[in-house]
Amino acid sequence: xxxxxxxxxVGPVGSQYCVCKxxxxxxxxxxxxxxxxxxxxxFCVLFMEVNGKWVELDRTExxxxxxNPAFAKKFTVDYHFEEVQKLKFALFDxxxxxxxxxxxxxxxxxxxxxxxxxxxxxxxxxxxxxxxxPAGKGMITIAAQELSDNRVITLSMAGxxxxxxxxxxxxxxxxxxxxxGDDGKWxxxxxxxxxxxxxxxxxxxxxxxxxxxxxxxxxxxIKVICYDYDxxxxxxxxxxxxxxxAKMCEAQDAFPLELECINPKKQKKxxxxxxxxxxxxxxxxITRDFSFLDYIxxxxxxxxxxxxxxxASNGNPRDPTSLHYINPMGTNEYLSAIWAVGQIIQDYxxxxxxxxxxxxxxxxPDWKVSHEFAINFNPTNPFCSGVEGIVQAYSACLPHIRxxxxxxxxxxxxxxxxxxxxATQQEAASQYFILLIITDGVISDMDETRHAVVQASKLPMSxxxxxxxxxxxxxxxxxxxxxxxLRSHTGEEAxxxxxxxxxxxxxRNAPKETLAKAVLAELPQQVVQYFKHQNLxxxxxxxx
Numbered sequence: 001x002x003x004x005x006x007x008x009x010v011g012p013v014g015s016q017y018c019v020c021k022x023x024x025x026x027x028x029x030x031x032x033x034x035x036x037x038x039x040x041x042x043f044c045v046l047f048m049e050v051n052g053k054w055v056e057l058d059r060t061e062x063x064x065x066x067x068n069p070a071f072a073k074k075f076t077v078d079y080h081f082e083e084v085q086k087l088k089f090a091l092f093d094x095x096x097x098x099x100x101x102x103x104x105x106x107x108x109x110x111x112x113x114x115x116x117x118x119x120x121x122x123x124x125x126x127x128x129x130x131x132x133x134p135a136g137k138g139m140i141t142i143a144a145q146e147l148s149d150n151r152v153i154t155l156s157m158a159g160x161x162x163x164x165x166x167x168x169x170x171x172x173x174x175x176x177x178x179x180x181g182d183d184g185k186w187x188x189x190x191x192x193x194x195x196x197x198x199x200x201x202x203x204x205x206x207x208x209x210x211x212x213x214x215x216x217x218x219x220x221x222i223k224v225i226c227y228d229y230d231x232x233x234x235x236x237x238x239x240x241x242x243x244x245x246a247k248m249c250e251a252q253d254a255f256p257l258e259l260e261c262i263n264p265k266k267q268k269k270x271x272x273x274x275x276x277x278x279x280x281x282x283x284x285x286i287t288r289d290f291s292f293l294d295y296i297x298x299x300x301x302x303x304x305x306x307x308x309x310x311x312a313s314n315g316n317p318r319d320p321t322s323l324h325y326i327n328p329m330g331t332n333e334y335l336s337a338i339w340a341v342g343q344i345i346q347d348y349x350x351x352x353x354x355x356x357x358x359x360x361x362x363x364x365p366d367w368k369v370s371h372e373f374a375i376n377f378n379p380t381n382p383f384c385s386g387v388e389g390i391v392q393a394y395s396a397c398l399p400h401i402r403x404x405x406x407x408x409x410x411x412x413x414x415x416x417x418x419x420x421x422x423a424t425q426q427e428a429a430s431q432y433f434i435l436l437i438i439t440d441g442v443i444s445d446m447d448e449t450r451h452a453v454v455q456a457s458k459l460p461m462s463x464x465x466x467x468x469x470x471x472x473x474x475x476x477x478x479x480x481x482x483x484x485x486l487r488s489h490t491g492e493e494a495x496x497x498x499x500x501x502x503x504x505x506x507x508r509n510a511p512k513e514t515l516a517k518a519v520l521a522e523l524p525q526q527v528v529q530y531f532k533h534q535n536l537x538x539x540x541x542x543x544x
Contacts, residue, residue, distance in 0.1 A: 020293050021147040022118060024075040026060065028091055030137040031067045031127075034105040039065045040093040042107055044140075046075045049086035062094045076147060077114060079293060082520035083513060084344055085114040089140055091127065108135025110142075115347030117144045121297050146297060151210040152289045153245060155281065157192065158202045162261065162277030165228035165236040172229040173201045173238060175279070179214055179222055186223055189213055194229040199277070210245070210286060218245040218286075226261050226279060239263045239276035251281040290538055292524035295531060298538025300429050302348035302527075303419070306338060306390055307412040308375065309439035311360035311405040314469075317398045323440050323469050324398060333468035333504045335391060337438045340515040341464060342387035345434060353383040356390045357412055362402040369404050371411040406444030409437060413452040413463065420459040429536040432527050433461040441471040447489040453479060454486060457494040462526045464519050467503040476501040496529055497522075 026044050034040050043062040047054040057077065063069030077085070091107040098104070108127025117123055127138035157175060165171045174194045181187035189212050195201035214220040223242050227235040239261035251257035260275040267273050288294075315322030326332055331339075346352050359371040374382030376393040377400075384390045416435045423431040443449050453463065465480075467473040479486060480501040486494040500522050507515040531537075 020079045020291060022077050022079045022114065022293070023145045023147045024077060024117065025071070025143045025145070026075070026089060027068075027070045027141040028107075028127075029068050029124075029139040029141065031069070031091060032093075032107050032136045032138055033067060034093040034107065039067050040105070040107060041065060041095075042067075042069050042091050043094055044071055045090045045092065045101065046077075047088040047090065048077070049088075054088055079114060079118065079146075081115075081292065081524050082344065082517045084516075087112060087114055087117075089142065091138075091140070106130070108138045108140075110140045113347055115344065117142055118293060118296055119301075119348045119350070121299075144297065146291065146293045148291065149209075149211050149216040150289050150291055150294060151216070151286050152207050153210050153213055154205055154207040154283075154285045154287070155248065156203075156205040156283045158200070158256075158280040158282055159226065159261070160200050160258075160278040160280060162199045162201070162226065163238050163263070164199060165238065170197050170199050171236075171238065172196050173198070173226055174229055174235075175203065176225045176227065177213065177222060178225070179220060205283075209289070214245050218249070220244060222248075224259075224279065226277070237263065241279065245284070245286070248281045248284040249286065251284045253283055256283075257281040288537070288541065290528065290532070290541065292528050294538045294541065295429050295432075295527060296348060298429060298540045300527070300531075300538065301350060301431050302345050303423075303431055303433045304342065304345045304349060304354045305416050305433065305435050306342070306354065306356045307372075307409075307435060307437040308334060308356070308358045308394065309360055309407060309437070309441075310358045310401060310403050311407050311440070312403040313405070313407075313471075314403055314440050316403070324403075326395060326398075334438050335394070336512065337436070337466040337468065337504060337515070338390055338394070339387060340512055341436050341466075341519055342390065344516050344520060346387055352386045354386070354390055355382040356384050356393055357382060357415065358397070358401070359409075359412055360403070360405050360407055362404045364400060367402060371408045372415050407439060407441055408445040408448070409439075409443050410445050410448035410452040412437065413449065413456055417452065417456045417459055417461060420456070420461040423460055424534075427536070429531045429538055431460060432530070433459070434464065434523070435461065436464045436466065438466045438468060440467070440469040443475050446475060449479070450486065451488040451490070451492075453499060454488040454492050454494045457486075457496050457498050460527075460530050462498045462500070462523055464523075465499060465501045466515075466519065467501065467505075470505060473501070473503050476503075496526070496533070498526060 031040055031042055041062050041064050043060050045059040046057045048057050058075050060071035060073040088111045090109040092104040093107055094104055096103050110125050110127055122143040124139055124141040127135040127140055129135050162171055162173055172194050175192045177190040178186035179189050190208055192203045210216050221242050225240040226238040228238055229235055241259050259279050261277045261279050263276045314324050317324035356375045358373050358375045363370050375397045384393050416433055420433040465476050467476055479499045502518050
C-alpha cells in the first residue's frame with residue numbers, strides 16, 4: 001500500500017534538501033499475551049503526525065503465536081533533518097482478518113521522533129498503554145538504516161591504436177557506457193569528452209554513482225562503445241566491448257587493464273582482423289560518497305550552544321515593547337527562535353546538555369559588562385538540561401542583569417571555536433558544533449567577527465544567526481556567504497560558508513516549523529562538506 005509520508009510539497013530534491021529514505025526494522029520483546037489458548041499474534045502499525053493528526057503509514061506482517069517477534073517487513077520513511085518528524089509504533093494482537101484497528105487487541109505503543117532513532121541508530125524502549133502505564137514488561141526495539149547506495153566509481157580511461165576514421169587526419173574518439181535496461185535494451189549512462197586528432201586518446205578521469213553505472217551490481221554487464229566524433233552528429237562507429245565493474249576493478253595504477261575494441265562487421269569480413277584498437281582502463285576505484293545521515297548514523301553528535309543578545313537596544317524586559325518582554329503566552333521572539341532550532345537539534349545530542357551564553361549586559365555584583373557569560377550564572381558549568389533548561393535559565397536571568405552594550409559577537413564565536421578546535425584533535429567525525437546567536441541589531445565588532453568567522457570556517461562548526469525586531473540587518477547578510485565569499489579584514493577568505501542568517505520578522509505569521517526549516521536547511525551539507533574536506537569518514541563506516 002502506498003502512503004505519502006509528507007502531504008506538503010517538499011521542494012526540489014537537491015543538495016539543499018536532505019531527503020533520504022530511512023529503513024526502520026522493528027522487534028518486540030515480552031509482549032502482553034492477549035490470547036487465552038495460545039500466545040498473541042502481534043503486528044506493528046507505524047503512524048506519523050501530520051498537521052496534528054496521527055496518519056497510518058504502513059503495517060508489518062503478523063507474527064503468529066509469538067511474544068518476541070522480529071518483523072520481516074521494514075518501514076520506509078523519508079527523512080528530513082530540518083523537521084520534527086513524530087512517529088508512533090503501535091502493536092496489536094490480530095484477532096480477525098479486519099483492517100480496522102479497533103477490531104484487534106492493543107498490545108502497547110511507543111512514540112518518538114525520527115531524529116531520536118537515527119541519532120541512536122538503534123533504540124529499545126518500554127511499550128505504554130493508552131493511559132500512559134507500562135504494557136506489562138513489553139519492549140520495542142527500532143533500528144534505522146539509510147536506504148541508499150552511496151558508492152561512487154572513478155574511472156580513468158585511454159585508447160591505443162584506434163581505427164582511423166577521418167579521410168584527412170586521425171579520429172576524434174569518445175566513449176559511451178551502457179547498462180542493460182529493464183526493457184532488455186542498452187541504456188546510456190555516461191559519455192566521455194571528445195579527444196581531437198588522435199588514435200591514442202587519454203580521457204579525463206570521471207566519477208559517477210555506482211547505481212547509475214551498474215545499478216550497484218558490480219557483476220552486471222556494461223557495454224562500452226567507441227565512436228569517432230562528427231560535428232554533424234553522424235558519429236562513426238569504431239568498435240565496442242563488454243565488461244563489468246568487477247572486471248574493470250582489476251586495473252591498478254601500475255597494471256592497467258587492456259580490452260580489445262571490436263567492430264563486429266569488420267570481424268566478419270576480414271579473416272585476419274584482430275581488433276579496432278585497445279581501450280585501456282588505467283584505474284578504477286570505488287569509494288563512498290557519504291551523506292549527512294551516514295555521519296549521524298555513524299555516531300556524530302551535534303553540539304548545540306545558544307548566544308543571546310542582552311544589549312540595551314532590546315528595551316527594558318518589563319516593558320511590553322521590549323524584545324525580551326515575555327508575553328502572557330509565555331513567549332517572545334528570542335524564545336521562539338530557541339524553541340524552533342533547539343527542538344530539532346536536541347535529538348542529535350545524547351546528553352542534551354547545552355551551554356547557554358549571554359552578551360552585552362552588566363552583571364552583578366560589580367556590574368561589569370560581559371560578552372560571554374553563562375545565563376545560569378555558573379561559569380564553570382554553563383550547561384542547561386534540554387531546550388526547557390535554556391528557556392528556564394533565560395527567564396530566570398532577566399531580572400538580575402542590566403542591558404548594556406556594545407553588540408560584540410566575536411567573544412562568543414571564539415568561545416565555541418575553542419571547543420570545536422579541541423574536537424579536531426580526535427581526528428574522527430564525532431562532533432560538530434552549532435552556535436545559535438539571537439540578536440536585535442547591528443554588530444559593533446564587525447572586523448573581529450569577520451576574522452572569528454573566517455577562522456571558525458576551518459573547524460567543525462556552523463553559526464546560525466536569527467535577527468529579532470525590526471533593525472537593519474544588512475551586516476548579517478554580509479556574514480552569510482551565500483552570494484559571495486566572506487573575507488576577514490586582513491583579506492583571508494573563509495574556507496567554506498558556515499553562517500546562515502534569517503530575520504525572524506519574515507516568519508512572524510508563518511507556522512513555527514517554517515523558521516526551523518529555513519534556519520537548518522544548509523546545515524546537513526555544511527556538516528558533510530567539513531568532514532569530506534578533512535577526509536574523515538563516518539566513525540562506523542564500512543569500506544566501499
